[in-house]
Amino acid sequence: MKKNSFLFSTKGIVLATFLSLNTAIYAQKTAEAAPITERTLSNILEKNRTYYTQGKVADYIPELGKMDAKAIAFSVVDKNGKIYNSGDVNKKFTMQSISKIIALMVAVTEKGESNVFDKMGYFGSDKPFNHFSNLETTGKPLNPMMNAGAILTTSLISGEGEKPFLKVLDMVRYITKNQGIEYNKSVYESEKATGHRNRGMFYIMKNSGLISGNEDQLDNYFKQCSIELTAEDLAKIGYFFANQCIRFDGDTTYKNAEIAKLVESQMLTAGMYEFSGEYSRMVGLPSKSGVGGGITVSVPGKMGIGVFSPSLDQHGNSLAGYHMILDLAKQYNLSIF
Ligand code: GLN
Numbered sequence: 001m002k003k004n005s006f007l008f009s010t011k012g013i014v015l016a017t018f019l020s021l022n023t024a025i026y027a028q029k030t031a032e033a034a035p036i037t038e039r040t041l042s043n044i045l046e047k048n049r050t051y052y053t054q055g056k057v058a059d060y061i062p063e064l065g066k067m068d069a070k071a072i073a074f075s076v077v078d079k080n081g082k083i084y085n086s087g088d089v090n091k092k093f094t095m096q097s098i099s100k101i102i103a104l105m106v107a108v109t110e111k112g113e114s115n116v117f118d119k120m121g122y123f124g125s126d127k128p129f130n131h132f133s134n135l136e137t138t139g140k141p142l143n144p145m146m147n148a149g150a151i152l153t154t155s156l157i158s159g160e161g162e163k164p165f166l167k168v169l170d171m172v173r174y175i176t177k178n179q180g181i182e183y184n185k186s187v188y189e190s191e192k193a194t195g196h197r198n199r200g201m202f203y204i205m206k207n208s209g210l211i212s213g214n215e216d217q218l219d220n221y222f223k224q225c226s227i228e229l230t231a232e233d234l235a236k237i238g239y240f241f242a243n244q245c246i247r248f249d250g251d252t253t254y255k256n257a258e259i260a261k262l263v264e265s266q267m268l269t270a271g272m273y274e275f276s277g278e279y280s281r282m283v284g285l286p287s288k289s290g291v292g293g294g295i296t297v298s299v300p301g302k303m304g305i306g307v308f309s310p311s312l313d314q315h316g317n318s319l320a321g322y323h324m325i326l327d328l329a330k331q332y333n334l335s336i337f
Pocket of ligand 1: 198
């Protein structure tokens with residue numbers, strides 16, 4: 001009897017432990033697998049809303065300084081192409097450096113990867129986006145995500161005048177299925193009038209023979225940076241590269257696993273400028289930011305994320321945007337590592 005009750009109680013403990021472990025594992029699984037809802041996004045957004053007070057809106061391009069620092073938006077396109085939005089979802093902002101991944105795709109599709117990367121490196125970024133390295137040493141830009149490499153990439157897209165820019169714009173319109181996307185002429189004029197560092201890089205690369213055209217090519221870079229869109233559009237771009245260049249609605253016109261891998265690898269190693277290394281430790285997802293306050297994120301094989309908040313940290317990345325991505329990535333265990 002004693003033995004039995006002992007056995008019974010041990011069994012009871014084992015059973016109870018088994019059940020509670022099982023419940024814990026189940027709870028963890030359901031938390032991970034729980035579908036994203038607009039509620040999830042708005043909770044994360046509200047938690048991070050005030051980060052804008054700790055950063056600064058970019059004003060080295062004077063027109064960008066006019067952005068409303070308090071604006072904030074958070075969008076996700078899930079595996080099935082379903083869209084979730086929270087915050088100022090209709091608020092438009094300029095893509096800035098995020099346009100570099102589209103220009104890279106267009107240039108590589110046209111010229112082939114080796115004809116682009118024989119003129120620049122695959123190096124990760126440990127320097128600010130507007131740094132001249134390595135133009136005075138090896139002569140070649142470090143990667144296509146920093147300004148020098150991006151200006152060069154855009155110059156490699158064929159066509160006279162603004163034709164190369166129009167190809168980038170058309171690709172953004174295609175990926176987002178949003179034909180209404182335009183570029184902001186005031187931001188473009190503002191950047192053209194003040195972009196002396198970029199002009200300097202352009203002429204150094206022209207001097208070394210990497211660039212062969214005229215200043216129209218630099219204007220095309222300024223114009224692509226001025227393309228205006230929303231956080232939802234950015235989520236669709238993230239989705240596209242996360243899913244072998246298949247559009248969120250399933251359209252496979254540009255399906256290309258290799259180009260998607262190339263773009264995602266550049267996003268991971270250089271997409272957040274000199275913060276890229278720490279960012280991949282913290283978030284672990286291919287991402288590309290722009291000084292307009294947007295960040296696009298690819299969760300490989302799964303979803304796309306788009307965030308917007310124009311107040312930036314010292315590297316030029318959206319502060320609230322980063323924190324929203326970080327929270328979502330933690331909550332849903334999205335890191336690729
Ligand atoms: N248009 C900006 C520039 O060339 C893009 C930089 C960025 O978004 N980091 O300075």
